[in-house]
Amino acid sequence: MKTQSIVALAATVAVFGAGGWWLAQSDAPHKHQLEKKVSAEGKTYYTCSMHPQVRQDEKGACPICGMKLTQRTEAPAGVKAMASADKEPMYWYDPMRPDQHFDKPGKSPFMDMQLVPKYADEEGGAGGGAVVQIDPRIAQNLGLRVAPAKSGTFWQRVDAVGSVALDERRIVTVESRAAxxxxxxxxxxxxxxxxxxxxxxxLYSPELFAARQELKLAESSGDASLVQASQQRLRLLGGGTGASSQTGVFAPASGFVMELMAREGAQIAPGMPLMKLADLSQVWLLVEVPEVQAGWVREGRSAEARLKSLPGKVFEGRVDYLYPQLDAMTRTLKARLVFDNADGALRPGMFADVTLFGGAQREVLLVPTEAVIRTGTRTVVMIAEDAGRYRPAQVETGPEREGETVILSGLEAGQNVVVSGQFLIDSEASLLGAYQRMGAGMGMPEGMSEMEGMKGDSMPAMEGMSDMKPETGMGEMSGTRMENAP
Structure with missing residues (x-):
């Protein structure tokens, strides 16, 4: 009995001693800190290099372009939270309807997918366009190439195919004045x-024979007025001096017989044509100039012609006449060129490669033509910035020739533009709402949605989505989950 009392007393003393030590420790000053723990491994998923919005959990092919999906590792959720903890989203949006903004996160009312936050530092630079970021390694794999916009001289030159024709001013008709x-x-x-x-x-002409006889009688009479009248009558009939019953018909110019309308022994009447002669010492060359280049051509400007049958030989001529009417079907303007043809190398009916020189535009901004994207509603180029950043810029273009296009506005010399793979960036920029913001800055009608503004743009993958039922989620399309990381 005494032993049990002693054990109970010892236990009581130990409990009170431990409590006192804890109270003593609690009075000491200290701080509480929350330590963030992040999993060592992120989530693995498969995506398409050309369509990074496609993400799925298993290997396979891209449902948009059919390319083989590549493996990626997503950063742990804790790391993402810490990376964006000091950022305040400006708004949330649906990647499929980037023109619609929301104040709070949640699910999109248009698609069964989560809204994506938009941060201030993700806005584009000059021009208001969104910046598309592509990893340099992916850009290299996709074959993205850039070229600088440079200032230079643009030679206004029209290259066309022309046909050689007779110079109609050098065609003569040979006829008889007497029967x-x-x-x-x-x-x-x-x-x-x-x-x-x-x-x-x-020719045998009784009328001419009679006129010659009258002239001889007048000369023998000594009457000057009668002689003058007889000479005038003979001259009007086209006859010469002499008493022969025949009279000759002579060529008024050199050339070739293009049409023979009488035969030996045929009876002729006054004014009846015998043949037509054409002079080939000078010929015409007729060309069709496209409407957009018609302003470069002027009368008197120089031109060159080359024949496939005479390689290496260049014929020099000039623009003689511009026809006043534009062909409504071909949208071309006919031009008439004049070429000397002393050696007869240019024959009517031949085709020739023609170059019309229209002068030069100096100190203009030039970019490769392949860098220009024309959608029918806008003309844009993709500007390549530092660290894999690409920004669309709307430009106004001028004439183009031999792979170069003149930029009138929207771009500066020295800026790099994408010349290969720009349509992929154009599609991504459309998803990010870049063109909607560009249009708003340039007077796009109020209320026009981005989906309407993107009609005609390079977004074939978006066609048909308007028929999707509202309850159908993006995750139900071939097991693919689409996200947009602006």
Missing amino acids: GWIERLDVRAEGDVVNKGQRLAA
């Missing part, structure tokens, strides 16, 4: 070449 018969025809086939002054035919 009669063709007793001899010296030129018997079309295409024969004749020289100026060469006899083409010999």
Whole structure:
């Protein structure tokens, strides 16, 4: 009995002693700190290099482009929380409807997916466009190439195909002024070449014979007025001096017979054409100039022509005439060029490669034509900034030729533009609402949604989503979860 009392007393003393020690420790000053613990391993997922919004838990192919998905490791949730703890989101948005902003996080009323926060430092630079960030290694794998916008000289030159034609001002008609018969025809086939002054035919004309006899009688009478009248009548009939019953028809110019309308022995009447001659010492070359380049062409400007049959030879000519009417079907303006053709190398009906020189525009901004994206509603280029950042910029373009386009506004010399893979960045920029913000700054009609503004842009993957039922979530599409990380 005494032993049990002693044990109980000892236990009581030990309890009170421990309590006193704890009270003593609690009076000492100290601080409480919360230590953040992060899991060593992040979540592994599979995504597409061309469509980073595609994320799924298993290997497979991209449902948009069919490329093989690559493995990625997501940072632990705790690390993400610490990284954005000091940032305050400006708003939340649905990646599929980036023009709609929300004050609080949650699920999108349009799609069954979580809203994404938007931070102030994710806004774009000049121009108001959103910045698309791409890892440099991924950019290299995608083959993204950039080129600088540079100041230079743009030569206004029109390259076209023209056809050689006769100079209509050098076509002459040979005819008889008196009635009669063709007793001899010296030129018997079309295409024969004749020289100026060469006899083409010999005619028998009783009327001419009578006029010559009258002239002889007038000369023998000594009456000057009668002689003058007889000479005038003979001249009007196209006859020469002499008493022969025949008269010759001579070539008024050199050329070739393009049309033969009479044969030997045929009867002719006054004014009846015998043949047509064409002079090929100078020819026309007719070209069709596109409407957008018609302003470069002026009468008197120089031109060059090259024939495939004569490689290496260049013919020099000039612009002779611009036709007043534009062809409504082809949207081209016809131009007439004049070329000397002393050697006869340019034959009517030939095709030639023609170059029209329209002068030079100096100190203009030039970019590769492949860098320009034309959607029908806007013209943009993708500006490459530092650290894998790309920003769309709306530009106004001028003429283009030989792979270079003149930029009138929206870009500065020295800025790098994307010339390969820019359509991928264009699609991502559309998802981020870059063009909606650009349009708002440039007077886009109020209330126009981004989805409407993106019509015609490079977003074929978005077509058909308007028919999706509201209750259908993005996670139900081929087991793919789509996210957007602006």
